[in-house]
Amino acid sequence: MNRTRQPTDWKGAAFRRRTRRRYAAERRFRLLGLAAVWLSAGFLAFLLASMLWQGASGFRQTRVALPIDLAAARLAVTPAQLRGRGADLALAGAGLEGVVDRAATQAYGGAGTDLLSDGAWLVVRDAIKRDPAMLDRRVTIAVPVDSALDVAAKHDGNPQAEATIARLTAQGVLTTGWNLGFLTAADSTDPTRVGIWGAFKGSLLTMAVTIGLAFPIGVLAALYLEEYAPRNRWTDLIEVSINNLAAVPSIIFGLLGLAVFLGTFHLPRSAPLVGGLTLALMTMPVIVIAGRNAIKAVPPSIRDAALAVGASPVQVVFDHVLPLALPGILTGTIIGMARALGETAPLLMIGMRAFIAAPPSRLTDPATVLPVQIFLWSDDVDRGFVEKTSAAIIVLLVFLLAMNGLAIYLRNRFETRW
Amino acid sequence: MTHKISAKDVSVFYGAKQAIDHVSIDVDQDNVVAFIGPSGCGKSTFLRTLNRMNDTVASARVTGEILLDGEDIYAPSMDVVQLRARVGMVFQKPNPFPKSIYENVAYGPRIHGLATARADLDLMVEQSLRRAGLWDEVKDRLSDSGTALSGGQQQRLCIARAIAVDPEVILMDEPCSALDPIATAKIEELIHGLKGRYAIVIVTHNMQQAARVSQQTAFFHLGQLVEFGRTGDIFTNPREERTRDYITGRYG
Amino acid sequence: MVDHTVKAFDADIGQLRGMISQMGGLAEDAIALAMQALQRPDPALAARVRADDKAIDAIESEVERLAVRIIALRAPMAVDLREVVAALKIAAVVERIGDYAKNIAKRVPMIDGEHRIEPISLLPSMARMASDMVRAALDAFAARDPEAAMRVVESDAALDDFYDSIFRTLVTYMVENPRTISQVAHLLFVAKNLERIGDHATNVAEMVYFAATGTQMADRDRGGATSEDER
Numbered sequence: 026m027n028r029t030r031q032p033t034d035w036k037g038a039a040f041r042r043r044t045r046r047r048y049a050a051e052r053r054f055r056l057l058g059l060a061a062v063w064l065s066a067g068f069l070a071f072l073l074a075s076m077l078w079q080g081a082s083g084f085r086q087t088r089v090a091l092p093i094d095l096a097a098a099r100l101a102v103t104p105a106q107l108r109g110r111g112a113d114l115a116l117a118g119a120g121l122e123g124v125v126d127r128a129a130t131q132a133y134g135g136a137g138t139d140l141l142s143d144g145a146w147l148v149v150r151d152a153i154k155r156d157p158a159m160l161d162r163r164v165t166i167a168v169p170v171d172s173a174l175d176v177a178a179k180h181d182g183n184p185q186a187e188a189t190i191a192r193l194t195a196q197g198v199l200t201t202g203w204n205l206g207f208l209t210a211a212d213s214t215d216p217t218r219v220g221i222w223g224a225f226k227g228s229l230l231t232m233a234v235t236i237g238l239a240f241p242i243g244v245l246a247a248l249y250l251e252e253y254a255p256r257n258r259w260t261d262l263i264e265v266s267i268n269n270l271a272a273v274p275s276i277i278f279g280l281l282g283l284a285v286f287l288g289t290f291h292l293p294r295s296a297p298l299v300g301g302l303t304l305a306l307m308t309m310p311v312i313v314i315a316g317r318n319a320i321k322a323v324p325p326s327i328r329d330a331a332l333a334v335g336a337s338p339v340q341v342v343f344d345h346v347l348p349l350a351l352p353g354i355l356t357g358t359i360i361g362m363a364r365a366l367g368e369t370a371p372l373l374m375i376g377m378r379a380f381i382a383a384p385p386s387r388l389t390d391p392a393t394v395l396p397v398q399i400f401l402w403s404d405d406v407d408r409g410f411v412e413k414t415s416a417a418i419i420v421l422l423v424f425l426l427a428m429n430g431l432a433i434y435l436r437n438r439f440e441t442r443w
Numbered sequence: 444m445t446h447k448i449s450a451k452d453v454s455v456f457y458g459a460k461q462a463i464d465h466v467s468i469d470v471d472q473d474n475v476v477a478f479i480g481p482s483g484c485g486k487s488t489f490l491r492t493l494n495r496m497n498d499t500v501a502s503a504r505v506t507g508e509i510l511l512d513g514e515d516i517y518a519p520s521m522d523v524v525q526l527r528a529r530v531g532m533v534f535q536k537p538n539p540f541p542k543s544i545y546e547n548v549a550y551g552p553r554i555h556g557l558a559t560a561r562a563d564l565d566l567m568v569e570q571s572l573r574r575a576g577l578w579d580e581v582k583d584r585l586s587d588s589g590t591a592l593s594g595g596q597q598q599r600l601c602i603a604r605a606i607a608v609d610p611e612v613i614l615m616d617e618p619c620s621a622l623d624p625i626a627t628a629k630i631e632e633l634i635h636g637l638k639g640r641y642a643i644v645i646v647t648h649n650m651q652q653a654a655r656v657s658q659q660t661a662f663f664h665l666g667q668l669v670e671f672g673r674t675g676d677i678f679t680n681p682r683e684e685r686t687r688d689y690i691t692g693r694y695g
Numbered sequence: 696m697v698d699h700t701v702k703a704f705d706a707d708i709g710q711l712r713g714m715i716s717q718m719g720g721l722a723e724d725a726i727a728l729a730m731q732a733l734q735r736p737d738p739a740l741a742a743r744v745r746a747d748d749k750a751i752d753a754i755e756s757e758v759e760r761l762a763v764r765i766i767a768l769r770a771p772m773a774v775d776l777r778e779v780v781a782a783l784k785i786a787a788v789v790e791r792i793g794d795y796a797k798n799i800a801k802r803v804p805m806i807d808g809e810h811r812i813e814p815i816s817l818l819p820s821m822a823r824m825a826s827d828m829v830r831a832a833l834d835a836f837a838a839r840d841p842e843a844a845m846r847v848v849e850s851d852a853a854l855d856d857f858y859d860s861i862f863r864t865l866v867t868y869m870v871e872n873p874r875t876i877s878q879v880a881h882l883l884f885v886a887k888n889l890e891r892i893g894d895h896a897t898n899v900a901e902m903v904y905f906a907a908t909g910t911q912m913a914d915r916d917r918g919g920a921t922s923e924d925e926r
Contacts, residue, residue, distance in 0.1 A: 256501070326538040332496065334551040334604060335528035344550070345540065651770060678772050680909030690772045692704065693697040 083416025086204040088167035172409040216409025227392030234301020247316025271310035279374030294376040295391040308361040315357020319350035453507035477653035480663035531605035537597035539589035551608040575603035595626025719833035725796035741803035751793035758786035781906035828896035847900035854893040
């Protein structure tokens with residue numbers, strides 16, 4: 026029986042059809058991929074655009090010109106006091122706030138004090154500290170307006186406020202300026218005085234604790250599991266456990282923090298220390314997993330080469346394996362840190378939700394973090410907090426970008442060096 | 444005269460599977476010994492027992508005795524790290540560290556404390572690279588990455604790295620398999636030059652290479668040492684039929 | 696012995712050995728025909744023998760060429776290498792045996808004379824003995840048999856003795872029949888050629904032994920005192 030194959034007719038109709046279909050499939054796949062990329066980019070752009078649109082106004086404040094006759098006020102402070110550290114106290118004690126109120130009434134009538142923000146006198150105080158000679162003159166200082174008016178100036182207020190704004194604009198006494206206080210002040214009940222610095226510092230401290238604990242422990246655990254641990258049932262169990270830990274909902278870590286750190290160890294509530302500990306527990310599995318994969322990817326030939334030249338196991342790990350695995354480990358760290366930075370639920374559980382008026386100075390001071398602050402502000406009834414919430418989101422995004430940027434820079438530096 | 448390496452009745456097991464079956468062989472100083480044999484005959488496995496690289500495999504078990512200058516290298520009192528500095532190894536695929544050429548060669552002396560001052564280290568690096576026949580080609584670019592060199596140069600860099608710790612024995616596991624004929628010839632010439640200072644054991648599946656570089660040849664087959672003798676005798680008049688069949692190309 | 700995994704290698708070696716056998720056959724024929732031409736005497740036959748020697752030379756060049764190719768392309772080792780080297784040397788030796796036969800044929804015209812020389816009748820048996828040694832050596836080569844090779848070497852002694860006695864007979868005849876001196880002198884050379892053919896046959900046997908065993912044959916006694924003086 027003749028079993029020889031017929032020569033394949035590559036140019037025949039059937040094959041041409043197959044080829045066309047194959048090309049079409051390839052094209053389709055490419056287009057799908059491109060569409061997916063555009064869609065993702067679109068979502069991202071939409072998010073950023075809407076945030077910027079809503080939050081940009083939070084960085085600007087409306088001010089009204091306030092004429093004050095400081096010479097006539099005759100504040101009982103000396104230039105020497107103004108130069109020293111007790112200046113704030115001295116000026117407060119000298120009744121500067123009252124002077125400002127009276128100046129407001131004088132300039133704008135009986136409801137004049139309602140025009141000004143509660144923090145207006147602080148602006149005057151800072152101006153005097155900068156230029157003590159002012160005390161002998163009469164000056165006009167642009168001070169922040171009340172929150173309702175500020176909102177109205179940004180076209181979101183009630184009709185009464187809008188009318189006042191219209192009137193003041195006609196008088197030509199309104200200006201807008203950068204609300205730098207937003208970045209330097211702490212939380213407040215008054216939207217015009219509120220700042221993100223408290224939450225920012227809280228986030229910084231919490232992140233510091235988180236990285237400080239999760240990174241070394243995670244990396245060392247990954248190194249041990251990959252390089253030293255024997256391959257038996259126990260290590261398999263550990264691997265499965267760590268993988269599952271990474272998928273546990275974050276609020277459970279919050280419960281753990283509440284029960285153990287606050288309940289058993291009686292650590293101070295609401296402190297970055299506790300927040301950092303909780304988040305470290307959450308982040309560590311991510312770093313261990315990323316670390317193990319990165320270490321597994323280091324080719325065995327490098328280890329062999331190091332061993333053959335007489336390196337001890339520790340030297341093999343720290344001189345050769347770790348530097349090569351570092352880019353992968355840092356990538357895992359970035360992912361873990363980004364997740365930790367944005368976590369709200371576990372921190373709420375351990376109490377970082379209170380109103381904190383002063384930025385924390387120590388790890389054990391009560392604090393709050395950016396996402397929690399955003400949550401709290403978004404809950405507030407005052408209209409003035411709407412834009413501040415979006416502004417805070419922008420600050421959070423910038424913080425995130427900066428952190429990621431730093432990690433990517435570090436990763437690239439280690440990658441090219443070797 | 445004591446042999447540099449003396450293996451007596453060595454068997455190697457991977458779990459239940461026996462890879463090496465009661466092999467006894469002596470390697471002398473100033474000598475190149477070639478291990479030849481078909482794939483899977485155990486020549487690489489046996490080579491790795493000589494510097495305890497088999498320790499990295501969890502299921503490996505070695506019985507018998509291997510003496511380096513009279514000391515049993517598998518005794519608990521033997522420091523593996525120092526052993527591997529005295530018995531260096533070059534691998535089949537060149538594996539320079541992803542560091543600079545200088546660092547590649549200086550790493551060994553540094554971790555063993557053989558040189559601490561920069562000047563001493565420089566001298567060692569230069570000497571090793573010269574002995575490996577690589578100095579002239581790289582002396583102006585010592586800070587370039589070791590992985591940027593060509594295959595043959597990388598292998599010579601690995602040899603320089605092994606030499607830098609001043610070993611007594613150099614083990615080579617098919618060092619030229621991945622190289623072209625010119626690079627291979629350069630390395631064979633290098634081996635010839637190194638012969639006087641170090642005992643060299645080279646595993647190769649290229650019989651002509653074994654014939655060219657070695658003074659003694661050992662033929663392995665199915666984990667056993669079938670024949671061991673002077674290279675000239677093995678290749679012109681082997682005693683064992685299995686050896687003769689292998690080297691004349693009568694694989695059956 | 697098992698075949699080579701690469702079959703073409705076996706084919707090459709087989710071709711080499713075939714050519715050696717062919718040469719050997721031609722050389723044996725040359726010896727026999729040369730003696731025949733001498734006996735009768737037959738100048739035409741003698742001329743044919745001399746012409747046919749070219750065939751042997753041609754095969755020898757072929758053997759050289761093929762041996763060098765095998766060494767370059769196959770990188771023979773151990774027994775294969777020894778065989779190829781032996782074949783190369785044996786070809787050269789057989790070519791010289793052929794030359795000796797040609798030399799005998801060359802002397803036929805000189806001997807063709809009115810007087811019949813009796814001692815001529817001694818030579819054919821010596822020639823047969825030498826020819827047998829050549830065949831035995833080549834058979835040993837074909838069979839790769841070191842024992843057969845040793846027997847060839849041992850039989851050289853008998854040939855040398857035969858040569859000595861013929862030498863004495865011829866010298867005596869020359870003394871008694873001075874007019875035949877120039878012709879008998881040629882017969883002396885013929886006898887010498889036959890003795891040299893025997894020595895070459897032992898050379899072939901020695902190479903066969905080396906190819907088969909890888910060691911040299913023990914030093915042999917190379918014939919009687921008379922032969923020594925002749926050198």
